Amino acid sequence: MYDLSVIIPTFNEEENILNIIEEVDAVLKKSNLNGEILVVDDNSQDRTITLVREMHSKKENVNIIVRLADHGLSQSVAEGFTHASSQIFIVIDADLSHPPALIPKMYEEIRAGNDLVIGSRYMEGGGIRQWPLKRRLISIGATFLGRLLFPDITDPVSGFFAVKKEVVVNAPLRPKGYKILLEVLGKGTWENDREIPFEFVDREIGSSKLKFRTITEYARQVVDITFYSFFHHQSAAWREWKKVFKFGIVGLSGIIVNLGLLQLLLMAGISGYISLFFAIAIAILNNFIWNDLWTFRSSSQRRTTSIWQRLWLFYTVSAGGAIINYGIAMGLTNLVGMNLLVSDTLGILVGFIWNFLINRRFTWGRR
Ligand SMILES: Nc1nc2c(ncn2[C@@H]2O[C@H](COP(=O)(O)OP(=O)(O)OP(=O)(O)O)[C@@H](O)[C@H]2O)c(=O)[nH]1
Ligand SMILES: [Mg+2]
The missing domain is CATH 3.90.550.10 (Spore Coat Polysaccharide Biosynthesis Protein SpsA; Chain A)
Incomplete structure (x- = not known):
């Protein structure tokens, strides 16, 4: 043999x-x-x-x-x-x-x-x-x-x-x-x-x-x-797609946290801008926690980097995603006169892809 x-x-x-x-x-x-x-x-x-x-x-x-x-x-x-x-x-x-x-x-x-x-x-x-x-x-x-x-x-x-x-x-x-x-x-x-x-x-x-x-x-x-x-579902590519779906579900939960918290803070009499700031910041924190504990729970970065490092990266990437979302929505609406709801949908989509790919690579990547 x-x-x-x-x-x-x-x-x-x-x-x-x-x-x-x-x-x-x-x-x-x-x-x-x-x-x-x-x-x-x-x-x-x-x-x-x-x-x-x-x-x-x-x-x-x-x-x-x-x-x-x-x-x-x-x-x-x-x-x-x-x-x-x-x-x-x-x-x-x-x-x-x-x-x-x-x-x-x-x-x-x-x-x-x-x-x-x-x-x-x-x-x-x-x-x-x-x-x-x-x-x-x-x-x-x-x-x-x-x-x-x-x-x-x-x-x-x-x-x-x-x-x-x-x-x-x-x-x-x-x-x-x-x-x-x-x-x-x-x-x-x-x-x-x-x-x-x-x-x-x-x-x-x-x-x-x-x-x-x-x-x-x-x-x-x-x-x-x-x-x-x-x-x-035993295939390796499915392991990746599963992460995309989980990341999407976590993103939806973030929207709920964002809107819910905004409503609560406004009801508590806090000014609009400050309420919005906290609603967004806490929604990103929510997304981070679920992605860290659920979407990317098997990532080896969870053993080799500190949670603060990953959290900081996640906020940075999210800020980038928000800028992309904003830029695409404003750009398409101002330049080609697209309806803002449509251009924002496209912006959200591209921002989502950015957030997933960059976090996948850096926040929870293998190396
Ligand atoms: N059995 C079989 N072997 C092939 C076939 N096409 C290429 N090969 C072999 O597969 C290996 C890689 O093919 P190459 O033609 O070298 O492909 P490559 O390295 O991408 O491109 P070059 O080196 O530039 O030619 C070589 O050992 C080839 O002889 C094929 O149709 N059938
Ligand atoms: Mg060759």
Whole structure:
């Protein structure tokens, strides 16, 4: 039985395939890991298949699956998952963009209890070398979308990751396109993850297969995962959506506190401005308490920061939200003559999104 399976998707990689296999194999040997190397090929028209088969006759831990239908990177990796014969899978590109030297560390992190270990280009210590601006922009856009679903993960579309078999084996993966990791994050069952920084090096040889269709497929995948999460509450994306809903309910409670208190203070004969000031301040306090104890109760910041720090941040972010709300409402009404109730509704919506995203990231974020 193998300790781990290294899955390498390939399509026309004759210039790279032997190098990557040799490198991976050397890293495994050096770390005393008994690893299987599984190449999943989409019926390459160059010598990739022949080269791997030759390699197989020399090293019995090197195997190849040649696929004849349903061409695609994600589909190939998913097929690799169903054929791999160990409990831990590591996915790595063939073109030497990902450093095989990190494989033992990823393996150790899985053994240490993580369900998923992601090689990240976007965390401190990671990076991308030699990418043209266009590629960078596309990647940043894709990463931003992915982070809406998985905000704690800096690189949810990385092609270099390790995963426990049980995370993916029963997951209804519907892989399409390039972003198999997003599919695993969205449909797999997992709790703990870890990211490891690495520097992505652009391929030196062979050709890129990225097409425009990749982008539209990706957008569709994000929507698909969102719907999936609404109906599968064990999924990680649902954990995020739940927070959005809770945050909204807390916001509604804040409106009630705000209006109720304003009424009470006015009845007690306190002047309008002072009453309003206290009504708003206490409503924000109300929202903070419920969000801290309920919406974000599992946030690790609750153990690593003081409540005063979080409270101060929350007030600051809320002030920003109020300014955004005010600015949008006044702006749309003064500039394009929109009805104030309509423009204020839009202002509230954008303010809500701001409040959620910024508090999610800073007040109750992971780092
Ligand atoms: N099985 C299979 N593998 C693929 C397919 N497309 C790409 N690959 C492999 O997946 C890995 C990543 O593909 P790349 O073309 O390098 O994608 P990229 O890194 O985003 O872009 P470039 O490095 O610029 O080409 C490589 O090992 C490819 O050989 C495919 O349709 N099927
Ligand atoms: Mg590449």
